[in-house]
Amino acid sequence: MMSEHPMPLWEVFIRSRTGQSHRHVGSLHAADAALALQAARDVYTRRGEGNSIWVVPAASITASDPAERGMLFEPAESKIYRHPTFYTIPDDVGHM
Amino acid sequence: MYTQALNERETVGPGEPVADAAFQARIDAEERIEANDWMPEAYRRTLIRQISQHAHSEIVGMLPEGNWITRAPSLRRKAALLAKVQDEGGHGLYLYAAAETLGVTREALVEQLLDGRAKYSSIFNYPTSSWADIGAIGWLVDGAAIMNQIPLCHCSYGPYARAMVRVCKEESFHQRQGFEIMLTLSRGSPAQRAMAQDALDRWWWPSLMMFGPPDGESQHSDRSMQWKIKRFTNDALRQKFVDATVPQARVLGLAIPDPALRFDAATQHWVHGPIDWEEFRQVLAGNGPCNRERLAARRRAHQAGAWVREAALAHAAKQQPAARAA
Ligand SMILES: [Fe+2]
Ligand SMILES: [Fe+2]
Numbered sequence: 001m002m003s004e005h006p007m008p009l010w011e012v013f014i015r016s017r018t019g020q021s022h023r024h025v026g027s028l029h030a031a032d033a034a035l036a037l038q039a040a041r042d043v044y045t046r047r048g049e050g051n052s053i054w055v056v057p058a059a060s061i062t063a064s065d066p067a068e069r070g071m072l073f074e075p076a077e078s079k080i081y082r083h084p085t086f087y088t089i090p091d092d093v094g095h096m
Numbered sequence: 097m098y099t100q101a102l103n104e105r106e107t108v109g110p111g112e113p114v115a116d117a118a119f120q121a122r123i124d125a126e127e128r129i130e131a132n133d134w135m136p137e138a139y140r141r142t143l144i145r146q147i148s149q150h151a152h153s154e155i156v157g158m159l160p161e162g163n164w165i166t167r168a169p170s171l172r173r174k175a176a177l178l179a180k181v182q183d184e185g186g187h188g189l190y191l192y193a194a195a196e197t198l199g200v201t202r203e204a205l206v207e208q209l210l211d212g213r214a215k216y217s218s219i220f221n222y223p224t225s226s227w228a229d230i231g232a233i234g235w236l237v238d239g240a241a242i243m244n245q246i247p248l249c250h251c252s253y254g255p256y257a258r259a260m261v262r263v264c265k266e267e268s269f270h271q272r273q274g275f276e277i278m279l280t281l282s283r284g285s286p287a288q289r290a291m292a293q294d295a296l297d298r299w300w301w302p303s304l305m306m307f308g309p310p311d312g313e314s315q316h317s318d319r320s321m322q323w324k325i326k327r328f329t330n331d332a333l334r335q336k337f338v339d340a341t342v343p344q345a346r347v348l349g350l351a352i353p354d355p356a357l358r359f360d361a362a363t364q365h366w367v368h369g370p371i372d373w374e375e376f377r378q379v380l381a382g383n384g385p386c387n388r389e390r391l392a393a394r395r396r397a398h399q400a401g402a403w404v405r406e407a408a409l410a411h412a413a414k415q416q417p418a419a420r421a422a
Binding site for chain 1: 130132133134181182186188201262266345405408411412415
């Protein structure tokens with residue numbers, strides 16, 4: 001079998017037409033950014049899924065460590081005073 | 097089905113934990129397992145094999161239908177078929193990408209397909225000898241694929257489940273365009289009607305085989321169910337498919353080629369006759385009508401595209417210093 005040079009991996013983000021933030025939709029392999037954009041357009045926007053694409057080299061992404069999930073995210077769970085429902089407001093104040 | 101060959105037992109290495117209580121607890125709590133999470137090696141290997149077989153099936157599945165793109169009977173049919181085959185290429189890509197999150201490279205997966213080590217769905221080793229086959233494939237093969245893929249949207253492995261959500265959104269057009277072809281032919285001239293019946297006669301049994309061996313024989317099923325990679329057994333999915341499809345054949349006015357087929361009033365299910373599992377084993381073992389042709393076509397396409405990949409990489413390497421200087 002022929003030996004192949006690996007194609008760099010890109011992560012693809014698309015902004016839907018409703019004007020939301022770019023959202024991760026998947027990944028693909030391409031030699032460079034221009035080809036990655038073109039492939040992303042062909043693969044991920046064939047049915048009007050969006051009007052803007054970002055492609056990011058997968059190697060440029062730094063991810064949080066799943067083992068640190070507790071340390072990173074559990075502290076927020078006990079801080080219920082960060083949510084509006086924590087505060088009691090009399091009914092006659094109306095919507096607030 | 098697309099992942100039918102999964103029913104082989106996964107070997108467990110010496111000293112390797114088969115089950116892990118904490119991991120199983122996450123599965124039982126319907127948590128999604130993500131790429132960087134700890135997982136038993138057997139779970140990883142099972143997924144790599146299943147997802148890559150699924151990906152290979154999408155890619156090889158482009159060949160039988162690609163056969164009719166240039167000969168579609170109208171521009172409308174041609175555009176639809178082209179779009180469908182293009183979707184299948186996309187499905188292959190989503191799935192390869194999901195498999196790669198488990199630590200295997202795309203190049204290695206493609207190599208496994210091309211050198212014949214990897215399996216893909218048996219269904220794509222049958223020939224498409226008439227235009228009606230394109231209708232039968234969309235209706236039956238994509239219909240069976242949908243049955244299998246919908247539960248996979250809830251599979252325990254996050255990247256696979258998300259890929260399946262995208263795939264499922266696209267599949268329903270495939271099935272409807274196939275059914276519409278069958279409907280048009282079945283309401284056409286006697287010759288067209290005969291063509292549709294002939295396609296159903298040839299695709300019916302291979303479509304039932306897509307769901308894999310009967311439950312008694314699929315040793316691997318249990319662990320996949322326990323890991324929530326699989327949510328229904330092969331026979332349960334096959335039954336759903338038969339129940340959904342028999343009434344559709346009536347709408348077409350076509351006869352399902354199974355003299356033993358009957359409706360069981362007690363269970364409210366259609367009961368089909370015996371499946372020729374020897375034929376299934378032969379096709380999986382590489383002896384179907386088109387196995388060699390399919391692999392040869394993939395190898396040819398891969399080799400013919402090699403210069404494009406090399407040129408693109410060479411161009412990217414040349415541009416890089418310039419980009420840094422700018
Ligand atoms: Fe597909
Ligand atoms: Fe499809």
